[in-house]
Amino acid sequence: MNAVAAPAGRPLVVALAGNPNAGKTTLFNALTGLRQKVANYPGVTVEKKSGRCHAPGGDVDVIDLPGAYSLVANSPDEAVTAAILTGQRADTPAPDAIVAVVDASNLSRNLFLVSQLIELGRPLVIALTMVDVAARRGQPIDAPALARALGVPVVPVTGHRRHGVDRLLVALHQAVVAPTPVWPLPEALWEEAHELSRSIADLPEPLRVAAARRLLAGESGGDLAAVERQPAVVAALARSRARLHNLGIDAMQADIEARYRWIDGVVGGVRGERPVGRTLSERVDAVLLHPVAGLGVFALIMFALFMTLFAYVGPLVDGIDAIVGWLQAEVGDAMSAGPLRDLVVDGVIAGVGSVIVFVPQIALLYLFLAALEDSGYLARAAFLMDRVLAGVGLHGKSFIPLLSSFACAIPGIMAARTIERARDRLATILVAPFMSCSARLPVYLLVIGAFLAGQSAWIQALAMLGCYVLGILAAVGTALAFKLMGAKRERAQAFVLELPTYKAPQPSLVARQMWTNTAQFLTKAGTTIFCLSVLLWAMAYYPRAPQERVDAAMARAEAEVRASPPADVDAAVERAREHAAGHAQLEHSVAGRIGHAIEPVIAPLGFEWKIGVGLIGAFAAREVFNATLGIIYAVGDPGAGDDDDEIAANEDRLVTALRADRRDDGSPVWTPLVAVSLLAWFVLAMQCISTTAVVRRETGGWTVPLIQLAYMNALAWAVCFAIYQVGSRIWGG
Amino acid sequence: MSTSTVMRDAVFGDHGTRSATLDRLPDGERARVVAIGGEAAVRRRLLEMGLCAGTTVTAVRRAPLADPIEFEVRGYHLSLRSAQAALIVVAPE
Numbered sequence: 001m002n003a004v005a006a007p008a009g010r011p012l013v014v015a016l017a018g019n020p021n022a023g024k025t026t027l028f029n030a031l032t033g034l035r036q037k038v039a040n041y042p043g044v045t046v047e048k049k050s051g052r053c054h055a056p057g058g059d060v061d062v063i064d065l066p067g068a069y070s071l072v073a074n075s076p077d078e079a080v081t082a083a084i085l086t087g088q089r090a091d092t093p094a095p096d097a098i099v100a101v102v103d104a105s106n107l108s109r110n111l112f113l114v115s116q117l118i119e120l121g122r123p124l125v126i127a128l129t130m131v132d133v134a135a136r137r138g139q140p141i142d143a144p145a146l147a148r149a150l151g152v153p154v155v156p157v158t159g160h161r162r163h164g165v166d167r168l169l170v171a172l173h174q175a176v177v178a179p180t181p182v183w184p185l186p187e188a189l190w191e192e193a194h195e196l197s198r199s200i201a202d203l204p205e206p207l208r209v210a211a212a213r214r215l216l217a218g219e220s221g222g223d224l225a226a227v228e229r230q231p232a233v234v235a236a237l238a239r240s241r242a243r244l245h246n247l248g249i250d251a252m253q254a255d256i257e258a259r260y261r262w263i264d265g266v267v268g269g270v271r272g273e274r275p276v277g278r279t280l281s282e283r284v285d286a287v288l289l290h291p292v293a294g295l296g297v298f299a300l301i302m303f304a305l306f307m308t309l310f311a312y313v314g315p316l317v318d319g320i321d322a323i324v325g326w327l328q329a330e331v332g333d334a335m336s337a338g339p340l341r342d343l344v345v346d347g348v349i350a351g352v353g354s355v356i357v358f359v360p361q362i363a364l365l366y367l368f369l370a371a372l373e374d375s376g377y378l379a380r381a382a383f384l385m386d387r388v389l390a391g392v393g394l395h396g397k398s399f400i401p402l403l404s405s406f407a408c409a410i411p412g413i414m415a416a417r418t419i420e421r422a423r424d425r426l427a428t429i430l431v432a433p434f435m436s437c438s439a440r441l442p443v444y445l446l447v448i449g450a451f452l453a454g455q456s457a458w459i460q461a462l463a464m465l466g467c468y469v470l471g472i473l474a475a476v477g478t479a480l481a482f483k484l485m486g487a488k489r490e491r492a493q494a495f496v497l498e499l500p501t502y503k504a505p506q507p508s509l510v511a512r513q514m515w516t517n518t519a520q521f522l523t524k525a526g527t528t529i530f531c532l533s534v535l536l537w538a539m540a541y542y543p544r545a546p547q548e549r550v551d552a553a554m555a556r557a558e559a560e561v562r563a564s565p566p567a568d569v570d571a572a573v574e575r576a577r578e579h580a581a582g583h584a585q586l587e588h589s590v591a592g593r594i595g596h597a598i599e600p601v602i603a604p605l606g607f608e609w610k611i612g613v614g615l616i617g618a619f620a621a622r623e624v625f626n627a628t629l630g631i632i633y634a635v636g637d638p639g640a641g642d643d644d645d646e647i648a649a650n651e652d653r654l655v656t657a658l659r660a661d662r663r664d665d666g667s668p669v670w671t672p673l674v675a676v677s678l679l680a681w682f683v684l685a686m687q688c689i690s691t692t693a694v695v696r697r698e699t700g701g702w703t704v705p706l707i708q709l710a711y712m713n714a715l716a717w718a719v720c721f722a723i724y725q726v727g728s729r730i731w732g733g
Numbered sequence: 734m735s736t737s738t739v740m741r742d743a744v745f746g747d748h749g750t751r752s753a754t755l756d757r758l759p760d761g762e763r764a765r766v767v768a769i770g771g772e773a774a775v776r777r778r779l780l781e782m783g784l785c786a787g788t789t790v791t792a793v794r795r796a797p798l799a800d801p802i803e804f805e806v807r808g809y810h811l812s813l814r815s816a817q818a819a820l821i822v823v824a825p826e
Contacts, residue, residue, distance in 0.1 A: 070781045074774065108807040109783045139808070218773060252773070256780040260788075285810075291797045383812050387798035390814065396801075494778035495817055499803060499810040 004097045004123045004175045011052065011059035013093050014172055016127075017081060017117060018101030019110050020067030020420075021376075021500035023129035026509060027101055027157060028064040030165045038516045042091055045417070045700045046080045057173035063095065069109075071116045072219055074494060075420045085120055086223035097123040097175040099168070104134040104141040104156070105501060108260075108267050114150070115181070115259040119210045123175035126154040127168055133501060138274035145270040151179045160506050180210065183258040188247050192216060192240040199236040200227055216240060217255035281376075281501045288380055298384050301377075302403055305368050309361050309407035310438060316360035324353035342541060343534075351533035354621065355526040358410050358690065363518045365404055365411040369418065370513035372400075374505040378418060379497055386497070392476050393483025394431075395424035396497070402428065402475070405435035406468075409691045410525075413698055414517065421493060427482045429698060430708055431475035433691050436468045436683060439622040443682050446626050446638070450655040451675035463679065470683045474715065521694075528693035536591075536620045536689070545588035553584040557634070575636065583634035591616045592632075605681065605720040606674040606728070608663065618687050625682075626654070633657040673727045677720045684719055686712035753825075756802065756818035758792040764823035765789055771820040783807040784821060 004012065018024045029036075032051025039048045049064040065084060066077035073079035080089070087094030100117050102110045117124060126146070134141050147154035153171040157164035185193075196212035203211055211227055215237055220228055227233055244251055288294050328345045335341040372378040382396030389398050397419045405412030412432045419425040436444075444467050452460050557580035558573050566572045586592050595613030602612055610632045617628030627637040635653040661669040686692070686709045695705040758764050766788045769776050783806050784790065793803040793810065801812045 070778070072777060072781070074778050106807075106809045109809060112781060112783065218777070252777060253769070253780060253786075256777070257785040260783060260785045282810075285794075285803075289794060289796070289803070295797055383796055383801060383803065386812075386814070387796055387800045390800075492772045492774050494775045495801070495814045496778060496782055497801065497812045499812055 004173055011061045012055075012057075012097065012172065013061045013063065013095045014097050014099055015063045015065050015084060015095035016099050016101055017065045017085060017113065018067065019069055019103065019106075019113055021498060022067070022101045022103040022106075022110060024064060024067060024101045026160050026506065027099075027127055027129065027165075027168075028062060029509060029512065030157075030160070030162050031062050031169070038520065040700070041080055041089070043700060044076050044080060045698055046077050047417075048092070053169065055169040055172055057170075060169070060172055063092065068113060069496075070113060076422050077420060082222055085117070085122075088222055095122065097125065097172060099125050099127050099172070099175075101127045101129060103130050104128050105130045105137060105139070107134070107139075107141060107271060108263055111263045111266060112256075112259060115263065118150075118178040118180060119214075121177055121207060124152045124178050125168070125171050125175045126150065126152060127164075128154055128156045129158070130501075131156045132158065134271075136276075137279055138272070138276040140272045142270045142272070146266070149266045149269055152176055160508070180206075181262050183213075183255070184261045185213075185258045186249055186254055188244065188249055189213070189216065189251060189254055192244055192251075196233070196236050196240050199230070199232040201230075201232075203227060213255060216244070216251040218252045279501070284502055285380070285499070288377070289383065294380075294384060298381060301372075301381075302400075305365075305400070306403055306407065308364050308368065309404055309411065313360045313364060313407070317357055320353065320357050320360070324349060324356075339541075339544075343537075346541070347534045347537040350537065351530045354533045354690070355522065355529045358408065358521065359518055361408050361411045362414060362521050363514050365415060366514040366517045367510060369400065369415055370510040371505040373418060374503070374509055376500045376502045379499050382497055383499060386495075390495075392479040394427055394479050395419055395421060395495075398424060398428040401432055402435055405432040405437060408437050408439065409433040409435065409688070410521075410694050413691065413694050414521065416698065421495075423486055423489065423493070426699070426704065427479050429695055429704065430482065430711075431478050433686055433688070433708070433712065434471045434475040434478065434684065436471045437622070439688070440467070440682050442623040443618075443625050444679060446629075446651070446654070447675050447678055447682075450658050451670055451672050455672075463676070467679055467683050470680060474684055478711075525690075525694045525697045528696065529690045532689040532693065533620055536617075539590040539594070540586055540592075540617070542590060543588065545585045549588070550581050550584045553580040556580065576634075579631075579634040579636050582631045582636070586613065586628075586631050595632075601717075604725065605717065606671075606677045606724040607681075608669045610661070610669070611674075611678065615681075615685075615687065618682075619689050621690065622682060622688060629658070630654050633661070673724060673731060676727070677724045680723055681716050681720050684712060684716035686716075753823050754819045755790060755792070755804070755813070755821040755823050756815040758790070758818075758823060760792050760794050763789055763791045763826050765826050766821060767824050768822040769820060770822070771817070775817065775820065779813075779817070779821065782811060789826060790821075790823065 016024050016028055028049065028051070031053045033053070035053070036049060036051040040046065041048045046066055051062050051064075053060050053062060063084065065081040068078040068081040070078065071082040071085065073082050083089045084092045085095070085098065098117055098120070100114050102114060114126070128141065128143055128146070131141060131143075143154045143156050153174050153176070155164050155168045155171050157168055193209050193212040193216060196216065197208035200208045200211055211224060215224060215228060215233070228237070241251070288297055328349050331349060332341060332345045335344065369378070372381065378397070378400075381399060384396070385399040386396030389396055394402075398416070400418070401412045401415040403412075404415050409432050412435070413429050416425050416428045416432070419428060444464060448460050448463050452463055554577040557576040561569065561572050561576045592613055594616050596609045598612045599607075599609040602615070607615070610629070613632050614625045614628045618625040630636050630638045630650065633654060635657050636650055638647070638651045638654040658670050659668070663669055692705045692709060695708060696702055699705070753764070755764070755766075766784050766786055768786065769779050769784060771779070788806060791805040793805050795802050796812075800815045802815055802818055803810055803812045804818075805811075
């Protein structure tokens, strides 16, 4: 037995490979503790987890590979795993040794991946997890016998209790290259494999037959890419395939079935068989997957999730707002007035606030998501919901991301990471922002309250419901279109959803998931959101309006107040002057000018330039629309105020100003039709830089967010155009 | 000629009669896999998950709208959309 040694000067590199749900993450955490790095593989949105641990034979760098059922990839996760194990990724060194994490309670299927790992010709150790679960099922695994059968060390481990972890650390240095099993293949296939291997010149002798067999079985790319391009191999492969075809042998099926025949032999020799009744997990599923009871429990869990994100998160968000506001006041007092103070207070501090305001929702969503995933329920939720979502080209696992998006698209889009299939994940990310998020609610309320106030209560309720339904319809239509565009590729992708054995979620694992995902949001998406927020602030701040213009506006406002003096005239004058200054500055700024400049584009939708300025402001966050309107109408921020009375008064003033606003020809700027058009705009348009930043991060590039931005805004424009143009012809505006 | 290939040609060929497929297996019943159809990538994944010729599969239950379907195979639980279960030809045990 040759001990594995790292080349001098660097630690041993060990990769953890295993099926999803085999307990890989738990083992990784037990091995590396807090010495972990979580990043992303460049170019793909697959998490890269690595960490260092101290083993008796020297330091070891552990890479936790994404879960894989097979090295012939069916998802981006599996592709990364296969590429690293075969040394095909430039950014990650090929491991010196592989730890195959094998679930003892699901031995047969877990050994399939092992049958492929053996052929990589790298030193191997088996970490056998869930030994206790297997024993409870009456199928105890004889680890020493398994080690003899496979020819590599086998160490039973219980990651969350650290049982066996120290033995595994010792065994890492005893990893050996497993002897390649003699697969029970049809004789003709062996002959063809040997025949083909003679054409493969540039691989070491022992690997040639395996490569030939894999080529015959239809594998390509990856470590075979160099081999399969050689003209001699191409010709020999075609001849071999033709001969096998004439014999009626399907090489792919024969190869996989041979591995399973070998596995059946191994399992038969190491697994005890003692009949037991239904497992606990199966009894739980009889309830949780029951057509009535199961859907009831599902609805309760989803309700709790939704209420947490939508309502219970409120005090935390308010708390953050209060802290940011306090900080702005303190810093504002400490600094002398001027552009620097405004940059720090309104640009930087507010920008940081606009990032951390998402933290409670993201952290709480991940609390739910990690607990649901670790317990095994996430797969059940997908099972229950798949039919409904598959009908429109989504996946059962799209449900939680879409539900979360009704609170906020940002945690929703992040939750789409749980979807393994790349296309389903992309479709979910594309349609998630159509769900009416809680930031749209203040806008809906303002617009409906101001312009449908004369209508009966049920019309108002209908308008509100209509906003939500319109968003869902847009999502369904978009998902269906996306499905039709990729119908062919869709048929070529398998839907296999494993329903893993239930287990109690581990608090440490859940906490870690919550922390790493929140931290990643802050460092990756957060920086983009922050920069864009500061940019938007600058757009409303620069260029500065000339002082004489501001003074004139303030004087006019003061004169107006004094013409019909209210009770507290000094306060009213003070307020009016302040609002007039804000208005003058915003109108003079880049944002104000853009609002004017885009008027020809938005006029056919019924929107006048002041709405345009509001729409620009809404890019920071949709609810900022209300605040921007307040400034542009010179009535102050409707949401600001020291108490509820003041806020209500501010809102009343804005509603009054909106209703009173007239175009040059004397017709009202805001009609019920404009209100409906504006509501449709807010439902459909992508005008949230934070969402765009997160989509960029989650899809690994600017392509998807920019397509989404263009698509959603074009759709919103077309729908609002239709509403306003058709509506104004019928009702005359 | 291997049995599985003969069966596949018989079932998915132009003149074969259609026999039982996994999507029609009633809940609680067991059957043996005979052949797997569909596109190469899908067939491969189903085989890799352990649905080989000769493997015993039990239909456990259907989701509320009858799709997907939960199966037990090789001691673990797997769900397949019925369109994919329909690619798997089975025979009574």
